Amino acid sequence: MTSTTLQLSKPFGTVAYREAGLSHVGKAAPVVLIHGVGMQSAAWGPQIEFLEQTHHVIALDMPGHGSSDQIAAGSELPVFLDWLLAVLDALKLQRINLAGHSMGALIAGGFAVRNPGRVERVALLNGVFCRDKASSKSVIERAKLIGTGSFDVETPLRRWFGETPVEQAARDDVAAWLSAVNIEGYATAYNAFARGDALYAKGFGTIACPLLALTGDGDPNSTPAMSYAMAEAAPYGTAIVIENHRHMVNLTAPETVNAALEAWLQTPSEEVDPK
Secondary structure (H helix, E strand, O other): OEEEEEEOOOOOOEEEEEEEOHHHOOOOOOEEEEOOOOOOHHHHHHHHHHHOOOOOEEEEOOOOOOOOOOOOOOOOHHHHHHHHHHHHHHHOOOOEEEEEEOHHHHHHHHHHHHOHHHEEEEEEEOOOOOOOHHHHHHHHHHHHHHHOOOOOOHHHHHHHOOOOHHHHHHHHHHHHHHHHOOHHHHHHHHHHHHHOOOOOHHHHHHOOOOEEEEEEOOOOOOOHHHHHHHHHHOOOEEEEEEOOOOOOHHHHOHHHHHHHHHHHHHOOOOOOOOO
16 A cells, blocks of 8 residues: 555645555546545555455545645535545546545535546445434534634544444544644534535435445434435435444444445446536
8 A cells, every 4th residue: 555645736735645456457446435524544444455455446635634735714515526526637537436434425425416427336434414403503513613723532532432342442543533633624624514414415316326325323423314315315325224333334343344345346337428
């Protein structure tokens, strides 16, 4: 696996990414992975190690995370989609298998709606979809607080992890990534995350490729109901709910998640005319 920084078109600065499975370049559409708010590409470690056996894999650092440059403060979800398009153009990738976790799932879902010709399959791990009014109000208030520079690492960790040894081991890694995040990049991404859950929801009916919506049954924010709703809204949607896990299922249940991604990648893709 290699770590690389690439210059993007204006105004996006540089993107940092991890790349693996180079022996598979050109054999199938590559897998592009986008992490959640406060994380970095390293959070996909178990998936990179598994998927590189069969695919060219590129795990991106989201803007303002890891070693990627920030985007303009206050940018909302459409700007993150513009950023992803700039990344794919810079990497000269025409069609990809796109997977995102949490905020990354919002980006992936919106991108599949807006750029169908670039996406062969889309996987949404622990995604949010059309929050109810109470949940929406709560997350927007949290975004406003983060925007003031107030950042509490322990609060999300309590939501994301239980007490099992596996979860606690993953918790330590996630705590380190959260503690290292750039607060301005975190605040911008969290604001987009808080306000973007319904922005492209009506377009899910136009996603003419295999869609996987996966979450943990104990995730209080990216709920099983949301995953079922996403899968139901998409013509070729499948929902998977992993029992006894919460938000960071790719780290706490990596074998189950990897098996789901393997099946997703083996699903025949519908032909989509580029737009």
